[in-house]
Amino acid sequence: xxxxxxxxxxxxxxxxxxxxxxxxxxxxxxxxxxxxxxxxxxxxxxxxxxxxxxxxxxxxxxxxxxxxxxxxxxxxxxxxxxxxxxxxxxxxxxxxxxxxxxxxxxxxxxxxxxxxxxxxxxxxxxxxxxxxxxxxxxxxxxxxxxxxxxxxxxxxxxxxxxxxxxxxxxxxxxxxxxxxxxxxxxxxxxxxxxxxxxxxxxxxxxxxxxxxxxxxxxxxxxxxxxxxxxxxxxxxxxxxxxxxxxxxxxxxxxxxxxxxxxxxxxxxxxxxxxxxxxxxxxxxxxxxxxxxxxxxxxxxxxxxxxxxxxxxxxxxxxxxxxxxxxxxxxxxxxxxxxxxxxxxxxxxxxxxxxxxxxxxxxxxxxxxxxxxxxxxxxxxxxxxxxxxxxxxxxxxxxxxxxxxxxxxxxxxxxxxxxxxxxxxxxxxxxxxxxxxxxxxxxxxxxxxxxxxxxxxxxxxxxxxxxxxxxxxxxxxxxxxxxxxxxxxxxxxxxxxxxxxxxxxxxxxxxxxxxxxxxxxxxxxxxxxxxxxxxxxxxxxxxxxxxxxxxxxxxxxxxxxxxxxxxxxxxxxxxxxxxxxxxxxxxxxxxxxxxxxxxxxxxxxxxxxxxxxxxxxxxxxxxxxxxxxxxxxxxxxxxxxxxxxxxxxxxxx
Numbered sequence: 001x002x003x004x005x006x007x008x009x010x011x012x013x014x015x016x017x018x019x020x021x022x023x024x025x026x027x028x029x030x031x032x033x034x035x036x037x038x039x040x041x042x043x044x045x046x047x048x049x050x051x052x053x054x055x056x057x058x059x060x061x062x063x064x065x066x067x068x069x070x071x072x073x074x075x076x077x078x079x080x081x082x083x084x085x086x087x088x089x090x091x092x093x094x095x096x097x098x099x100x101x102x103x104x105x106x107x108x109x110x111x112x113x114x115x116x117x118x119x120x121x122x123x124x125x126x127x128x129x130x131x132x133x134x135x136x137x138x139x140x141x142x143x144x145x146x147x148x149x150x151x152x153x154x155x156x157x158x159x160x161x162x163x164x165x166x167x168x169x170x171x172x173x174x175x176x177x178x179x180x181x182x183x184x185x186x187x188x189x190x191x192x193x194x195x196x197x198x199x200x201x202x203x204x205x206x207x208x209x210x211x212x213x214x215x216x217x218x219x220x221x222x223x224x225x226x227x228x229x230x231x232x233x234x235x236x237x238x239x240x241x242x243x244x245x246x247x248x249x250x251x252x253x254x255x256x257x258x259x260x261x262x263x264x265x266x267x268x269x270x271x272x273x274x275x276x277x278x279x280x281x282x283x284x285x286x287x288x289x290x291x292x293x294x295x296x297x298x299x300x301x302x303x304x305x306x307x308x309x310x311x312x313x314x315x316x317x318x319x320x321x322x323x324x325x326x327x328x329x330x331x332x333x334x335x336x337x338x339x340x341x342x343x344x345x346x347x348x349x350x351x352x353x354x355x356x357x358x359x360x361x362x363x364x365x366x367x368x369x370x371x372x373x374x375x376x377x378x379x380x381x382x383x384x385x386x387x388x389x390x391x392x393x394x395x396x397x398x399x400x401x402x403x404x405x406x407x408x409x410x411x412x413x414x415x416x417x418x419x420x421x422x423x424x425x426x427x428x429x430x431x432x433x434x435x436x437x438x439x440x441x442x443x444x445x446x447x448x449x450x451x452x453x454x455x456x457x458x459x460x461x462x463x464x465x466x467x468x469x470x471x472x473x474x475x476x477x478x479x480x481x482x483x484x485x486x487x488x489x490x491x492x493x494x495x496x497x498x499x500x501x502x503x504x505x506x507x508x509x510x511x512x513x514x515x516x517x518x519x520x521x522x523x524x525x526x527x528x529x530x531x532x533x534x535x536x537x538x539x540x541x542x543x544x545x546x547x548x549x550x551x552x553x554x555x556x557x558x559x560x561x562x563x564x565x566x567x568x569x570x571x572x573x574x575x576x577x578x579x580x581x582x583x584x585x586x587x588x589x590x591x592x593x594x595x596x597x598x599x600x601x602x603x604x605x606x607x608x609x610x611x612x613x614x615x616x617x618x619x620x621x622x623x624x625x626x627x628x629x630x631x632x633x634x635x636x637x638x639x640x641x642x643x644x645x646x647x648x649x650x651x652x
Contacts, residue, residue: 008203009201011039013037013206014037015028015039015449016038016190016206017038019042019043019214020042020043020047023437023445025149025152026438026446027415028446030450034450036449038171040171042173044175044228045174047145050214052141053267054434055141056431057125058133058140058435059432059436060132064119065131072095073129078425079613080296081430082395082426082429082567083426083577083582085246085566087423087424089402089603093403093441109150110136110143113136122135123135125274125323126431128432132432133432137367138368141435175195176194177193177194177232178191180193183411184462188414189460189463192470194474199533200533203462208413208450214228215231215394215419216551217392218230220494221497221498222391223265224267224391230547231550234398235551237398237407237420241410244398244422245396245399245422246426246585246586247394247397249394250395250555251429252326252327252391252503253391254329255270255385255389255390256389257372258345258347258388263375268350269368273323273350276311276356278350279350280348280349283341288320289303291324291335292328295621296328299318301317301320301321333388333389334504343386348387349384353384365380368380397419398420398421398422399423403444403448405417405441405448417442418434418438419434424441427567427568474543478531482526486541487541492516497513504572507573517556524549527542561599562586564581577621579623583602585600
């Protein structure tokens with residue numbers, strides 16, 4: 001197959017952003033504001049990206065509800081939530097810049113809920129010391145996308161006035177899937193894909209690409225993720241020469257719907273617990289008090305009475321254990337169900353009906369009220385919900401420079417932001433940190449992609465042979481007379497990942513998973529899709545499977561290698577955290593078609609940041625060697641302070 005026999009639509013841009021969720025739109029806005037001709041590639045209809053499913057809010061230490069909040073407290077909470085495996089620089093930038101990004105959204109037209117004195121309202125969420133989540137009821141992601149799209153429309157109107165065309169400097173390509181990044185040597189030269197409706201191929205020639213494709217959840221049977229989340233960006237980056245980091249860490253959100261089966265996995269927002277909802281088992285026991293880990297015991301209530309007082313008097317009481325980080329709550333629910341104390345549908349009860357008046361529930365949680373009434377015929381103002389863990393978020397992703405979002409590895413001109421990038425959240429993400437993460441690092445990636453283009457001395461060129469190979473790979477499933485059904489292959493993949501690489505992991509099961517994934521790789525290489533190219537979901541899935549498989553292999557390999565339990569990675573055969581493993585990142589790359597896994601040291605936290613933590617807390621995570629270094633830093637700071645004090649006395 002050659003490009004002379006296949007029609008390919010061609011476009012030329014400075015920056016191509018793959019993904020139209022929060023990170024992608026914010027990156028595109030920044031690139032366009034820097035004067036770059038920018039394309040936005042949306043796998044779904046524009047406005048339907050997975051970000052709209054985010055409900056609870058965006059975490060930013062604005063201090064509107066509790067003035068004690070600050071970026072330092074937010075940084076501490078993020079590091080604790082990630083069990084100190086976070087890239088500290090990303091956590092620092094996120095904590096410092098999130099408030100500005102939220103205020104910026106207001107200038108774009110976002111309509112946040114307000115406090116009585118007119119400030120942006122902020123709600124409680126798991127793992128956050130103070131009320132921190134700016135929100136729009138329980139529809140925050142929808143408002144974020146609406147606002148960013150509105151900003152893009154305003155930029156297009158400017159371009160119409162100045163250049164005579166709405167699409168002069170920023171254009172959206174909806175229902176378009178990218179299947180390959182094209183290189184000129186070690187530099188990005190473009191992106192190849194197809195229009196989902198017509199099946200026609202499209203080539204974007206551009207020296208810079210920003211990946212903002214989200215997560216990998218469709219590799220699991222039970223997931224809150226939309227159909228788009230097939231690990232496209234992760235796989236595109238790998239094949240282009242970039243590396244993936246922390247792929248063993250998958251977050252299973254503790255509260256997804258479990259009944260009816262047709263909606264199993266759909267998210268139940270953490271806002272329910274943030275607004276007072278409690279978890280009970282089938283015996284009516286509020287069980288989370290039995291699952292507070294030692295590392296968090298100081299911050300969480302020991303009795304229901306203290307937990308309930310916290311909502312009105314947080315300064316003198318400790319937090320309810322329902323607001324522990326998500327990994328802890330998900331494991332607790334899993335344990336209750338395994339012990340035979342689950343609900344008839346295999347979950348636990350989430351009760352807000354006995355905690356708030358009905359009108360208040362409908363006001364604060366309108367989407368949840370509508371969701372349960374419409375999908376399960378449950379009125380959450382009168383009865384509890386049945387919930388259970390659902391695959392929700394991947395902490396791992398493209399290894400990036402924390403300041404610029406530039407991908408590490410052997411490729412230049414590739415950037416990543418949002419869920420597709422790794423490092424920011426460590427081993428577990430706090431609820432609410434995702435939406436602000438999208439804004440902070442979307443802006444940075446888009447801006448630095450524009451700077452990269454400015455610094456080029458010559459534009460890379462797309463090789464004809466590379467395009468021909470991309471065409472052949474895309475058409476292969478349609479040209480096979482025999483081969484397996486892609487839907488059968490996806491079900492088999494989901495069974496492997498859900499059963500063997502799920503919440504609780506064991507060595508023998510992980511080894512079995514890798515063997516089965518190797519078999520699936522051979523089967524996927526022969527997948528067949530009936531029909532033609534015009535809106536053919538079977539063909540689309542056949543191409544997505546290639547991405548899902550290589551990313552799943554990275555997850556399984558890293559999960560087998562990490563012999564400890566931390567955050568979103570729980571090994572039944574290694575049930576505790578190991579301080580030595582906290583110093584290690586696991587990095588995946590491709591050598592030919594084979595996944596290679598290697599260990600890489602975690603960057604050391606700067607002294608002024610590590611000084612934000614008490615030694616007693618650090619002792620739960622750090623090695624003896626690291627604690628000795630910490631003691632030396634404290635002693636040096638004390639000596640310096642004493643010297644300064646003596647000098648001040650002499651100068652009086």
